[in-house]
Amino acid sequence: MEPNVAQILEHRARLTPHWVGLVEWESARRFRFSELEERARRLAAWLSHCGVKKGDRVSIIALNGVYYVDLFFALAKLGAIFTPINWRLAVPEMEYILKDAQPKVVFYEEDFAAQVKELRASYSNAEWISLSTYEEKLFSFPPEIPETEVSLEDPHTIFYTSGTTGRPKGAILPHRMILWNSFNTIVSWGLTCDDVFPVFTPMFHSGGFNVGLIPLIHVGGRSILVRKFEPESALRLIEVEKATVVFMVPTMFQMLAETPAFWRTDWSSVRFAISGGAPCPLELIKLYQSRGIVFKQGFGMTEAGVNCFSMTEEEAFLKPGSVGKPIFHSAVKLVNEEGQEVGEEEVGELLIAGPHVCAGYWQKPEETAGTLVEGWIHTGDLAKRDKDGFYYIVGRKKEMFISGGENVYMAEVEMVLNSHPKVKEAAVIPIPDPKWGEVGRAVVVLKPGMTATEEEIKAFCEGKLARYKIPKSVVFTDEPLPRNPYGKLLRSELIRRYGEKR
Numbered sequence: 001m002e003p004n005v006a007q008i009l010e011h012r013a014r015l016t017p018h019w020v021g022l023v024e025w026e027s028a029r030r031f032r033f034s035e036l037e038e039r040a041r042r043l044a045a046w047l048s049h050c051g052v053k054k055g056d057r058v059s060i061i062a063l064n065g066v067y068y069v070d071l072f073f074a075l076a077k078l079g080a081i082f083t084p085i086n087w088r089l090a091v092p093e094m095e096y097i098l099k100d101a102q103p104k105v106v107f108y109e110e111d112f113a114a115q116v117k118e119l120r121a122s123y124s125n126a127e128w129i130s131l132s133t134y135e136e137k138l139f140s141f142p143p144e145i146p147e148t149e150v151s152l153e154d155p156h157t158i159f160y161t162s163g164t165t166g167r168p169k170g171a172i173l174p175h176r177m178i179l180w181n182s183f184n185t186i187v188s189w190g191l192t193c194d195d196v197f198p199v200f201t202p203m204f205h206s207g208g209f210n211v212g213l214i215p216l217i218h219v220g221g222r223s224i225l226v227r228k229f230e231p232e233s234a235l236r237l238i239e240v241e242k243a244t245v246v247f248m249v250p251t252m253f254q255m256l257a258e259t260p261a262f263w264r265t266d267w268s269s270v271r272f273a274i275s276g277g278a279p280c281p282l283e284l285i286k287l288y289q290s291r292g293i294v295f296k297q298g299f300g301m302t303e304a305g306v307n308c309f310s311m312t313e314e315e316a317f318l319k320p321g322s323v324g325k326p327i328f329h330s331a332v333k334l335v336n337e338e339g340q341e342v343g344e345e346e347v348g349e350l351l352i353a354g355p356h357v358c359a360g361y362w363q364k365p366e367e368t369a370g371t372l373v374e375g376w377i378h379t380g381d382l383a384k385r386d387k388d389g390f391y392y393i394v395g396r397k398k399e400m401f402i403s404g405g406e407n408v409y410m411a412e413v414e415m416v417l418n419s420h421p422k423v424k425e426a427a428v429i430p431i432p433d434p435k436w437g438e439v440g441r442a443v444v445v446l447k448p449g450m451t452a453t454e455e456e457i458k459a460f461c462e463g464k465l466a467r468y469k470i471p472k473s474v475v476f477t478d479e480p481l482p483r484n485p486y487g488k489l490l491r492s493e494l495i496r497r498y499g500e501k502r
Helices: 006-015 033-049 066-078 091-101 110-122 131-138 175-189 206-210 213-219 231-240 250-257 282-290 313-318 365-371 410-417 454-461 491-498
Strands: 020-024 030-032 057-061 105-108 127-130 155-160 170-174 196-199 222-225 245-248 272-275 295-297 331-335 348-353 376-385 391-396 400-403 406-409 423-433 437-446 473-476
Touching: 006 033, 006 066, 006 213, 020 033, 020 066, 020 213, 030 033, 033 066, 033 131, 057 066, 057 091, 057 110, 066 131, 066 155, 066 206, 066 222, 091 110, 091 155, 091 170, 105 110, 105 131, 110 127, 127 131, 155 175, 155 206, 170 175, 175 206, 175 213, 196 213, 196 231, 196 245, 206 213, 213 222, 231 250, 245 250, 250 272, 250 282, 272 282, 282 295, 331 376, 365 376, 391 410, 400 423, 400 437, 406 410, 410 423, 410 437, 410 454, 423 491, 437 491, 454 473
Parallel strands: 020 222, 057 105, 105 127, 196 222, 245 272, 272 295, 437 473
Antiparallel strands: 020 030, 155 170, 331 348, 348 376, 376 391, 400 406, 423 437
């Protein structure tokens, strides 16, 4: 029998059945690996009773909880496909995903009963199951399931992308991809059974599972599920549970740093913190490093695996701002518009290949062909490589504008703006200009109690950026910059709000 995702938990439960592998932080429930395996088998039996078979999709609309882990492994046993739904989406957006994925069963929490009422009216092809009686119902089924042949290339999960450039696309993650991401992470991060990993990010995203949860189950470590992120509670968890690896998106790390408890929290158990999902301001990295915390910038994407680069603890201090070197069992190259590889310190599009890349997009052959070319994922991210082989993300391929014939990468300018001592967060958008074609406009949120002028912000950039890169205008706002659930800037929304303001 080929290896598959179900075996991760099966073998872990056989090898270390009595070890606690999962904790629900808010409820304080602790689950041994043997209990997790039994739950997965019982849920697989329940789903089989509902008529779910190999290839069928099953969805969930809920905050983080053990039922996500139950579903992840139960569906792996049946060869069915896990298709979680982002509960932060508007009802029409959820409806689009339901009609695209066509799940046979949808589990939901009563917290989302209002949305579910609307969704059930428009999508009646599923059996809708409330989680309010989940535990009672789960244990009414014996842990006996039909034998199903599941291969490495069979789809296990469909994670829908954020859809910032149009309708969401369902990235298909086969069993192969999840297994190899786990192998790569364990080896490159040096994970062991002694590691403790809090899951602060939502489990409807790939990061909720594949950054640390699945690798930790694989290696026999402990994961702590957080129902919903709250800064003070997160800091308490890090100290009480003695977390060893902490993953968050930059906005979460920023929220921690702004919490008074941050400065008195004991971080001594943490081997390293790692930021992902969006570019992390250099100032924030250095703030954590000033506390003696090893802080790494990560890089990943749903289609190419959530952990694509790695660096040692020593390198994290030597190369702040770098995402590191390509992870184990992975191939990376940077290419120009003609598809030719670029040299050191030259900017090119990041391409990634290896057994950890996805199988394409659900029912979208054209988009698949445009993204996955001869085994290489075209990430759309622009990066450069230094003389020591370390990679730096410069920005998105589409997040660049041309001013007077020169390329301006907005993320590069934003890094400088965000290092200003008075700036809480900043972004750059292109606006039309009769002379240069396009020029940059900075949208700036100042720190509480701070004041600054347009000239002050522009003067700060002098000597740090080429003159054509310096924003020609600055807009100040008290509103937080719009971001998706993973912290990525919604630049199109910024352009809509501030593109024509003078």
